[in-house]
Amino acid sequence: MKIKLTDNRFGKVYELEYTRNSVRSMEGMGFSLSEIQKKPVTMVPLLFKGAFIAHHKFVNEEVVNSLFDSVSDKDKLYSTLIEMYKEPMEALFNDETGDEAKNVTWEQE
């Protein structure tokens, strides 16, 4: 899963994605998905910044911060980024495919 982020101010387009290397680098920077609710102020910007590692590694941190401040529909973006962040891990460890995944379902009562 990728996100196309368009900066209309400067006419630039960024492709946001997490690879296993991004996840490894983000862990090195102190990011932890399990702590995102405890420390949102620290973790959310890191999550956003980490999405640039795969395709825009050398983008200036100030530019990333500016994009982070200006981006629209932040809540939806963060939840999408969280889903994207899980992808490298799920692709390795989640063996459920097709009908197998539908064999066990759950719902909230």
Place this chain on the structure above:
Amino acid sequence: MGAGVNTPAPQRISLAKQFEDSCPFYMAIGMTYEEYWNGPPELAKYYRESYKVKRDMDNQKLWLQGLYFYTALCDVSPVLNAFAKSGTKPIEYIKRPIDLDEKHAQKTKEENEKEKMNAIKDKMMAFMNVHNDKIKKKKGSDTDAGD
């Protein structure tokens, strides 16, 4: 004291460590280092699926090889019997490889049956020709005797 008081806090799982641990396996099944670390994440899933397919194919090959060995042993078994009569010969080994394509196998089966039918037909024709010749000869000798 509650049951969970002395339970140690769950250790934080390092994804980087898990990725590093899994890397050799994925490289062993054909994924490059670059693909593993910097490629699209879902690529690993397809490599894993393709590995399963390859493993199944290898298993099929080995099974088939076992079947050929078994067939060969069965064919030669009459000779291996210690109490076999002198002059016992092994059964001829299958002429063609076992057909794995179902449609093709059906076609081959039909062709074999047709061949058998043709052989029977040829024998019948040969028998009829011999019989007709005999009748002709008999008729000829009868007419000669009548003259």
